[in-house]
Amino acid sequence: MSIEEIQEQIITEFSYFDDWLDRYNHLIEMGKSVPLINEKYKTKNYLIGGCQSRVWLHAAMKDGLIIFSAESDAVITKGIVNLLIRVFSGQTPDTIIDADISFIDKIGLKEHLSPTRSNGLMSMIKQMKLYALAFKTKSANQ
Amino acid sequence: MTFDINKIRSDFPILQRKIYDKPLIYLDNAATTQKPQIVIDRITDYYTYENANIHRGVHYLSQIDTTAFENAREHIARFINAPKKEEVIFTKGTTESINLVAASFGRKILNKGDEVLVTAMEHHSNLVPWQMLCYEKEARLKVIPFNDKGEIDLSTYQMMLGGKTKIVALPHISNALGTINPVKEMIRMAHEKDIPVLIDGAQALSHLIVDIDDLDCDFYCFSGHKAYGPMGVGVLYGKTDHLNFMDPYQSGGEMVEYVSLYETSFNEIPLKFEAGTPNVEAVLGMDAALHYLEETGLDAIAAHEKDLLAYGTKKLQKIKGVHIYGTASEKTAILSFLIDDIHPFDAGTIIDKFGIAIRTGHHCAQPVMNKFGIPGTIRASFAMYNTREEIDKLAEAILQVKKMFA
Numbered sequence: 001m002s003i004e005e006i007q008e009q010i011i012t013e014f015s016y017f018d019d020w021l022d023r024y025n026h027l028i029e030m031g032k033s034v035p036l037i038n039e040k041y042k043t044k045n046y047l048i049g050g051c052q053s054r055v056w057l058h059a060a061m062k063d064g065l066i067i068f069s070a071e072s073d074a075v076i077t078k079g080i081v082n083l084l085i086r087v088f089s090g091q092t093p094d095t096i097i098d099a100d101i102s103f104i105d106k107i108g109l110k111e112h113l114s115p116t117r118s119n120g121l122m123s124m125i126k127q128m129k130l131y132a133l134a135f136k137t138k139s140a141n142q
Numbered sequence: 143m144t145f146d147i148n149k150i151r152s153d154f155p156i157l158q159r160k161i162y163d164k165p166l167i168y169l170d171n172a173a174t175t176q177k178p179q180i181v182i183d184r185i186t187d188y189y190t191y192e193n194a195n196i197h198r199g200v201h202y203l204s205q206i207d208t209t210a211f212e213n214a215r216e217h218i219a220r221f222i223n224a225p226k227k228e229e230v231i232f233t234k235g236t237t238e239s240i241n242l243v244a245a246s247f248g249r250k251i252l253n254k255g256d257e258v259l260v261t262a263m264e265h266h267s268n269l270v271p272w273q274m275l276c277y278e279k280e281a282r283l284k285v286i287p288f289n290d291k292g293e294i295d296l297s298t299y300q301m302m303l304g305g306k307t308k309i310v311a312l313p314h315i316s317n318a319l320g321t322i323n324p325v326k327e328m329i330r331m332a333h334e335k336d337i338p339v340l341i342d343g344a345q346a347l348s349h350l351i352v353d354i355d356d357l358d359c360d361f362y363c364f365s366g367h368k369a370y371g372p373m374g375v376g377v378l379y380g381k382t383d384h385l386n387f388m389d390p391y392q393s394g395g396e397m398v399e400y401v402s403l404y405e406t407s408f409n410e411i412p413l414k415f416e417a418g419t420p421n422v423e424a425v426l427g428m429d430a431a432l433h434y435l436e437e438t439g440l441d442a443i444a445a446h447e448k449d450l451l452a453y454g455t456k457k458l459q460k461i462k463g464v465h466i467y468g469t470a471s472e473k474t475a476i477l478s479f480l481i482d483d484i485h486p487f488d489a490g491t492i493i494d495k496f497g498i499a500i501r502t503g504h505h506c507a508q509p510v511m512n513k514f515g516i517p518g519t520i521r522a523s524f525a526m527y528n529t530r531e532e533i534d535k536l537a538e539a540i541l542q543v544k545k546m547f548a
Contacts, residue, residue, distance in 0.1 A: 020162070020495050021542075028546060052503050052518070053487040073517065074485035075547060 003095055006087050007103040014107035023108050024076065031078030035085060037069040048123050053077045055124060059131035065090050066135055068128065080109070081124055088128050093139075096132035101125055145442040151527050153178040153434075164497030167532045172317050172345060172476055172523035173501055174367045177431070181371060184430040185423045195419055197396060211422055214429035215412070221432045222362065223353045224379050231385070231412045232420050235376035236344040237267040239363035240311070242378055242415065243340055244271040246388040247361075248309060254280040257306045261286045261294060261323075262513060263316040266506045268342040272311055281308075288513075292319035292468040300331055307337050314352075315345035318507040318521070319468025320451075320476030322350070329359050338384065344368055348525065349447060349474045351440050354379055366424060370525075371431035375424035378415070385411045392417040443526045447475040450524045454533045461540055467519055475524035478505075481540055484547045486518045492546060493520070496539040498532075 001009070017023045037046065037058045046056040053074030060067050068089045072078045087103070088096050104121065151157050154176045159166045168176060194203035196211050212227075219227040233239045248271075252258070258272045262285050276283045284302055288294050303310070310332045315322050329339045338360035346352055348369035354362055361384070365376040380388075390397055390408055394417040399407045408414050435443070454477050458464045463482040481489055490502030503518040504511045511518055522536060 021546075024492065024495070025546060053485055054517070074487040076488050076491050077485075 003087055003091055003099045007101070010083060010086065010103050011106045017108075020108065027079035027083075027109070028075050029079070030082045031072075031075045034071070034078050034082035035067075035069045035089070037071045041069075042071060048120055048127050052120075055081055055120065057081070057124065057127055057131075059128070059135070061135050061139070064092060064139075066093060066096060066132055068131075077120075080121055084124055084128060088132075093132040093136035097129055097136065099129075145439070145446055147446070147527070147529060150438065151529075153180070154527055155179055155182070157527060161497035161499075162495055167496070167498040167528075167535055169522040169524065169528065169532070169536065170499045170501050171525035171528075172368070172505075172521065174373070175348060175370045175525050176527070177370055177372070177427075178434050180434055181427045181430045185372060185427045188423050188426050196422055197413075207422060210429075211420070211425055214425050217429055217432060218377060221352075221436070222347075222377075222379060223355045225355055226382060228411050229379055229382055229385065231378040231380065231415045232425055233363075233376045233378050233415075234374055234421070235365040235367070236342060236363045237376075239361075239376055239378035240268055240340065240342060241271050242391045243361050243363075243380070244275045246391045246415075247338075247380075247384060248272070248275045249279070250388065251308050252276075252279045252281050255306060256281045256308045257284050257304065258282070259284050259286060259302060259307055259310040261288065261312055263288055263292065263294075263319060263321065263507065263510050264311070264313055265317050265342065265344065266508070267344075268311050268313060268340075269509070282306075285509075288321070292316060292321040292470045292473075294321075294323055294328075296324065296327065296331070299328060303332055303335050303337060305335075307332075307335070309338055309340065311340045311342065313345070314341050314343045315349065315474050315476075316468065316507070316510070317345050317476070318478055318505040318510045318519070319470065320473045320478065320523075321468060321470040322346075322472040322474055324472070325359070326357050329357055333358065345474065345476075348435065348443070350444055360384055366428035366431065369428075369431055370434060371428035372424040375421050375428050382411065385415070388415075390414055390417065394418045396420075438526060446526060447524055447528075450528055450530065450533065451475040451477070453530050454522065454524070454536075457533055457537050458540070461537060461544070463544060464540065467514055467516075475528075477522045478519040479522075480516060480519055481543055482547075484543060486520045488547055489520050489540075489543045492543045493536070493539045496535060496542070498536055498539055500536070 037056050041058045042056050046058055048055045048057055053072050055072045057070045068085045070081045156176050192207055194207050196208040215230050216227045219230045258276055260272055272283055286294055286299050314325050325341055332339045340361040341359045343362050343364040347364045360381050362379040367373040397409050397414050397417040399409045465480050467478045486502035493500055501521045
């Protein structure tokens with residue numbers, strides 16, 4: 001599925017919930033199924049800065065596609081990072097770099113978009129795109 | 143004087159606001175307080191009718207502004223019972239006041255091997271400037287510990303005051319735990335050894351009567367915005383002798399007496415430390431805020447907040463899994479807590495949805511969190527306009543959090 005299609009899928013999924021409570025409950029559920037980062041990567045090097053809760057993010061390249069895994073000590077943050085992983089994981093570096101992430105606003109989690117919001121959603125997206133850029137540069141140099 | 147909570151609430155226009163369709167419950171007062179209408183009006187009036195630069199104009203507006211500005215200084219001096227109005231210096235806020243003392247006083251008296259004493263409950267703004275100064279001067283920063291209740295042990299403090307201690311910097315009230323420190327006694331103990339003391343009063347000014355003359359501190363710092371006034375203004379109180387001994391912090395206009403191309407003589411205090419055009423609107427706004435505090439009565443406010451603290455503590459303690467950090471016997475209306483092992487960020491996100499503004503995280507006091515071995519807390523901090531009903535709503539929100547993250 002393309003990044004666009006996955007975003008549409010998430011938007012549809014969240015559209016079944018009318019109120020914030022159900023949306024957050026769903027997000028909490030999502031947090032439980034995040035592809036967990038290997039314990040050995042839960043180090044400072046994989047920590048994303050600017051988050052009130054700690055988020056570790058790891059990326060690996062497999063057959064030209066990037067596979068993300070993550071972990072956080074806050075459940076809501078885990079839910080959010082899992083949504084991002086659903087969107088970005090298994091995509092090529094180029095599509096990740098060019099992706100326009102619009103679903104957050106449309107699923108009623110707009111408040112997490114503010115650049116100062118301390119859960120660091122913006123930092124997570126930036127970090128994922130940086131990984132994509134790094135893998136792209138690396139493969140171009142090989 | 144009667145304390146009319148409904149009247150007080152009606153004085154703060156923002157309290158009429160709805161957040162996510164719910165009435166705003168503002169419990170982040172330790173970060174900043176809301177502003178009463180008279181403060182907002184003062185600022186609007188200033189720009190509508192009075193705006194001009196001060197201290198240097200012969201024209202009418204400049205003259206009345208200068209008078210208003212200097213009257214504000216006099217009022218603030220009276221409010222904190224400072225011996226002289228020239229000892230009141232306007233700054234950007236508590237942080238700048240502390241940085242000013244570290245740079246202009248600390249740098250002048252500190253030598254290699256000397257010691258600076260701070261507490262383990264400092265806000266970063268009363269810690270980092272001293273860390274940097276000690277690093278620069280190869281001096282030692284020594285940290286006064288506190289116990290599990292959040293109280294400083296005075297006998298430990300006594301032992302730490304040594305021959306090499308050149309300055310002590312203390313918070314009047316801990317922003318993360320709410321502890322009211324026995325600063326008067328701590329100042330006396332330091333003075334017995336001729337050690338000057340700086341008090342970070344950011345959390346104190348709007349909650350208790352600050353009496354500089356009685357405290358006898360060498361420096362006292364606070365911000366306008368935590369005491370119902372505007373942002374971007376604060377005060378450094380300093381004893382005349384210290385202020386005269388200190389070099390200017392910043393240079394430019396206003397702080398000079400005579401300037402030739404190659405030489406400058408400096409102005410007297412307080413202007414020596416007020417380079418550039420000051421934040422006139424904010425000084426006048428802070429002046430109005432202090433008038434409001436006086437009219438309402440600090441004793442009445444303190445009594446009301448004490449009731450909120452007692453009620454809130456009891457209410458939260460009744461909820462299974464809530465753990466309160468900071469249980470000092472002398473405490474201001476701050477409740478720092480965690481719910482089971484739920485991350486403060488998770489809890490804060492849900493509590494926000496109830497229209498309740500609380501703070502989550504380390505509250506710029508990471509060493510405090512490290513001591514308790516926690517990532518941060520949820521902090522509800524109260525002001526004069528808060529009510530028991532709002533605490534009930536907070537308790538409901540906490541129960542919802544427990545339900546969602548159980």
